[in-house]
Amino acid sequence: xxxxxxxxxxxxxxxxxxxxxxxxxxxxxxxxxxxxxxxxxxxxxxxxxxxxxxxxxxxxxxxxxxxxxxxxxxxxxxxxxxxxxxxxxxxxxxxxxxxxxxxxxxxxxxxxxxxxxxxxxxxxxxxxxxxxxxxxxxxxxxxxxxxxxxxxxxxxxxxxxxxxxxxxxxxxxxxxxxxxxxxxxxxxxxxxxxxxxxxxxxxxxxxxxxxxxxxxxxxxxxxxxxxxxxxxxxxxxxxxxxxxxxxxxxxxxxxxxxxxxxxxxxxxxxxxxxxxxxxxxxxxxxxxxxxxxxxxxxxxxxx
Amino acid sequence: xxxxxxxxxxxxxxxxxxxxxxxxxxxxxxxxxxxxxxxxxxxxxxxxxxxxxxxxxxxxxxxxxxxxxxxxxxxxxxxxxxxxxxxxxxxxxxxxxxxxxxxxxxxxxxxxxxxxxxxxxxxxxxxxxxxxxxxxxxxxxxxxxxxxxxxxxxxxxxxxxxxxxxxxxxxxxxxxxxxxxxxxxxxxxxxxxxxxxxxxxxxxxxxxxxxxxxxxxxxxxxxxxxxxxxxxxxxxxxxxxxxxxxxxxxxxxxxxxxxxxxxxxxxxxxxxxxxxxx
Numbered sequence: 187x188x189x190x191x192x193x194x195x196x197x198x199x200x201x202x203x204x205x206x207x208x209x210x211x212x213x214x215x216x217x218x219x220x221x222x223x224x225x226x227x228x229x230x231x232x233x234x235x236x237x238x239x240x241x242x243x244x245x246x247x248x249x250x251x252x253x254x255x256x257x258x259x260x261x262x263x264x265x266x267x268x269x270x271x272x273x274x275x276x277x278x279x280x281x282x283x284x285x286x287x288x289x290x291x292x293x294x295x296x297x298x299x300x301x302x303x304x305x306x307x308x309x310x311x312x313x314x315x316x317x318x319x320x321x322x323x324x325x326x327x328x329x330x331x332x333x334x335x336x337x338x339x340x341x342x343x344x345x346x347x348x349x350x351x352x353x354x355x356x357x358x359x360x361x362x363x364x365x366x367x368x369x370x371x372x373x374x375x376x377x378x379x380x381x382x383x384x385x386x387x388x389x390x391x392x393x394x395x396x397x398x399x400x401x402x403x404x405x406x407x408x409x410x411x412x413x414x415x416x417x418x419x420x421x422x423x424x425x426x427x428x429x430x431x432x433x434x435x436x437x438x439x440x441x442x443x444x445x446x447x448x449x450x451x452x453x454x455x456x457x458x459x460x461x462x463x464x465x466x467x468x469x470x471x472x473x474x475x476x477x478x479x480x481x482x483x484x485x486x487x488x489x
Numbered sequence: 490x491x492x493x494x495x496x497x498x499x500x501x502x503x504x505x506x507x508x509x510x511x512x513x514x515x516x517x518x519x520x521x522x523x524x525x526x527x528x529x530x531x532x533x534x535x536x537x538x539x540x541x542x543x544x545x546x547x548x549x550x551x552x553x554x555x556x557x558x559x560x561x562x563x564x565x566x567x568x569x570x571x572x573x574x575x576x577x578x579x580x581x582x583x584x585x586x587x588x589x590x591x592x593x594x595x596x597x598x599x600x601x602x603x604x605x606x607x608x609x610x611x612x613x614x615x616x617x618x619x620x621x622x623x624x625x626x627x628x629x630x631x632x633x634x635x636x637x638x639x640x641x642x643x644x645x646x647x648x649x650x651x652x653x654x655x656x657x658x659x660x661x662x663x664x665x666x667x668x669x670x671x672x673x674x675x676x677x678x679x680x681x682x683x684x685x686x687x688x689x690x691x692x693x694x695x696x697x698x699x700x701x702x703x704x705x706x707x708x709x710x711x712x713x714x715x716x717x718x719x720x721x722x723x724x725x726x727x728x729x730x731x732x733x734x735x736x737x738x739x740x741x742x743x744x745x746x747x748x749x750x751x752x753x754x755x756x757x758x759x760x761x762x763x764x765x766x767x
Contacts, residue, residue: 236764236765241593275586
């Protein structure tokens with residue numbers, strides 16, 4: 187079944203006085219996707235997202251959001267979209283409940299009280315509903331930010347760097363929440379991020395941009411297959427393992443020892459084979475940590 | 490639209506800074522009243538000393554009307570600062586807090602949001618003005634009762650007590666008009682700024698600057714003075730003249746309306762086309 191296109195960038199550019207923030211950018215997001223909008227800091231992600239939501243006007247090109255022109259049909263379109271842009275800023279002198287009430291009224295949400303109960307429950311903030319937002323931690327603000335995107339039952343939510351400022355557990359919780367929203371509610375999600383691992387773990391499709399230009403677009407699994415990723419191994423004897431690797435068919439993957447960890451540059455699909463080899467050689471592996479940075483992926487793409 | 494105005498008013502009146510204006514006015518009104526209660530004869534003597542040789546003054550000269558008139562005279566130039574604390578924060582405050590991103594990603598047009606914000610700021614201005622006049626009159630009435638009002642300007646007007654209250658009513662209406670111009674200027678500055686300090690300082694600087702420039706009376710500036718809205722900020726006292734200067738009143742109304750229209754029009758034009766980067 188052909189999926190509906192929920193977001194389409196057609197040759198979109200944004201020029202500030204002497205700076206081209208977005209350069210002829212084109213990509214598509216389909217219904218049901220968890221779409222990763224990936225790029226290093228300053229790549230033009232936030233500008234693109236702000237253009238998607240009509241906060242910034244494109245200099246050229248056009249953007250179709252849910253099949254409509256966001257510039258000319260802004261209100262109809264935004265009624266079906268939820269967004270959390272950059273930091274989750276709220277009115278600090280109001281409670282979580284009151285913040286959601288004001289935003290729900292702006293979106294003309296029916297049964298607002300019930301919807302607020304529902305979204306606060308979903309993000310785990312029911313017990314803090316009467317607390318003023320100024321008392322919230324960054325993680326709680328992020329969750330409240332997600333809650334406000336869901337108030338009006340949107341078809342699509344856009345989250346700009348949703349894991350920013352969260353501790354590791356908070357990042358895991360955020361990823362789980364996003365996947366739940368997509369799976370249980372059927373909401374299409376666009377996530378902007380500069381962390382490849384984050385996108386790899388939850389997104390099915392992605393576009394990578396750099397200096398305002400699209401570098402690559404497609405299915406995450408297809409794009410990352412074949413590319414080498416950095417993997418850190420901690421073993422019972424790193425020196426011995428290093429020698430074993432250098433005298434084996436895996437020596438091409440060896441990248442050095444960094445901070446008492448073995449570093450390897452290896453394809454995703456070769457990892458099980460390497461694990462078998464180390465196990466057969468009696469090496470005790472205590473941890474395997476994939477570290478795939480965007481920069482390394484760019485390098486592997488250009489190799 | 491009413492929904493939007495309710496939301497904006499709710500936000501205004503939940504912010505502690507909103508009450509700075511009311512608090513400052515209440516403080517000044519109370520202090521002035523107490524000052525006249527304890528040292529009224531001396532203060533009045535200072536004001537009417539030169540008249541004693543030519544007039545026989547009798548009756549309750551320190552009364553609610555005198556108090557309200559004195560307070561209006563002293564607060565009229567300060568009121569714009571109190572107004573700008575709220576009006577200047579209406580747009581720049583959202584930018585500074587980062588909450589514009591929340592508001593403008595909702596299905597609400599920028600124009601409607603801006604209109605709701607302006608109307609709410611205007612309601613705050615009107616409430617502040619009415620609060621100032623009602624508090625001055627009522628506290629003065631409770632402490633001193635009512636009596637005739639002596640107004641000393643270029644001429645001396647002695648207004649009988651039953652010919653005075655309506656003048657405060659019209660002065661309030663004129664005050665609403667001139668403070669609407671101040672509100673709209675502060676609102677414009679707020680749309681140009683990403684923090685609240687700029688519009689507040691800007692409003693104060695423009696009003697004080699223009700007032701000083703027009704008071705200096707330089708020949709170079711004299712031709713434009715009648716077209717500055719600040720020239721007419723104290724024109725509420727026209728209503729306290731025995732022979733009201735209707736021509737000046739008419740000019741004051743037109744100048745204020747033109748400035749208000751220009752400030753609001755430019756704010757809408759600028760904000761509708763503004764990239765939200767905050």
